[in-house]
Amino acid sequence: MVDGVSYTIARGRTLGVVGESGCGKSMTALALLGLVPKPAHVTGRIVVSGQNLSGIAAGKWPEIRGKRIAMVFQEPMTALNPGMCVGDQIGEVLHLHESLGWKEARERAVEELRLVGIPSPAERAKSYPHQLSGGMRQRVVIAMALACRPDVLIADEPTTALDVTIQAQILELMQRLQDEIGMAVQFISHNLAVVSEIADEVIVMYAGQVVERASAEELFSKPLHPYTQGLIATMPMIDNRQEQLAVIPGVVPHLDGNHKGCRFAGRCHKADSECRALVPALITVEPAHEVACHKARP
């Protein structure tokens, strides 16, 4: 259950969304695309470049998806159709949204492959996904997402399935393309190191709610919410030898409708009776730094 999540991303900026598995990061992304699986439903507003998308008819969504808002997936192995060569898959997006003929769409697809740094793109366009390495596939997925120059790009853990050197290349590529195209990026990850590198602003989600929002610098130097502090403490540091990695005890609670108080209270070492009774609101404690915690008041 995702609840009360609100954020804006400016053109050319990157919002990092962090939180552990199952906290609602991906669900928020799907809500943005009008793809929340039943029986869940979305209340609230989605506004892209001044256009309100929350009220539009179901039949209008395909025009938005891929054109205004695009998405890069976690698993480049499964995000590409195994039975279609990659050039055609990119071409199809262009064919759908820019009413290009098949021949033109294929030519543009080759250009897109060149843009994402794939060597000899004309030959590569005829390859099938299984013939490409993980990093190459992720480049193809990015090319597909960016083919129509979207306003917003949602990247759902785009580097999680890749090894570290490829991760760095893909991040660099995404930043370069963001500068060229000028889109807003929502970067979902549970990898704090990656987020600290790529994001301008970060929101931390826990069990479907935003618990902290701050600029990336501020968040990592001065985390206020005990959950954020815990997350940062779990990052292994390269200079200290650690016998054991730090953990946050407990698991994300299973929420039913009548949960009282702070959702993190059960795992928080600072929690008291107030935390268990009252839901903390997201309040601004410092300029551009919001936190939802009773214990983090100034």
Next chain:
Amino acid sequence: MNALAIAVDNAPWQRRWRRFRRNRTALSGLYVLVALIVFSLAAAPLEALLGIDANNADLLSRFDGRSATNWLGHDELGRDVLIRLMYGGQVSLGVGIAATLLGAVIGISIGLAAGYFGGNLDALLMRFTDGIIALPLLPLLIVLAAIDLTKLGFSADFARSSAASFYRIVLIIALIDWTRIARLVRASTLSIREREFVLAARVSGAGTVRILLRSVLPNVIAPIIVACSQVLGSVILFEAVLSFLGFGIAPPTPSWGNMLNNAQELVATAPMLAIYPGLLIFITVIAVNFIGDGLQDAFDPRAE
């Protein structure tokens, strides 16, 4: 990887064909089936070459043995057995292929809809499929075959024509042979629709029809082709059974099934009249089943 390697290992279809080709039994099945098709299609040219008319009854030469122009002799009405076997092959193979394809189209549509949309539609379509499977086939086929076409508004000429009996038997068999394919397509669709590339297609703005045709169907086609090859064998047998019972292809148009039917009273006097069409049906079904087994191995996802 260089351009050469790409060219060698290009499409999934090329890899499947390579694996199929390695299977001797399946490959010989394919050769036999192609040979049977060529054999059937050679009917008219051979008829012209030998200067005989296969439908021309010549009671004076009943049961005559082989000769220079009648290579397999004459039947009980003095017609040339070889040419009739060839024309019969056109009908039997034609019915088999047409009914299988039509059944596949029905099965694919129902299976895709049930698997992709799920929920009540799935329950409804699958219970309908179960219902069709539960029907006793042979009595049903006989009843359907006995429907008087003139009562359905067709002209009497059409109802008696050989084309009508061909279309009728294709339609009847297709109406009951789609169930296996529908179940198979539904099962594959259920697993494919959860794959991320289907979501990716939706996210990039593809509509439902496009997703079904471009993302789902190509990825469930392999088991469909395997199933079709297996259905083809049973359809050819169905046609033979129906024609044998006198409800299939109406004489004088020959099919292997109704040639068997004609021959049954003459088994003692002219056993070869029953053996030839029976043997051809047998060989066809065996060949088709070998091909089906080979396709199954070649399309095995574990080998991909």
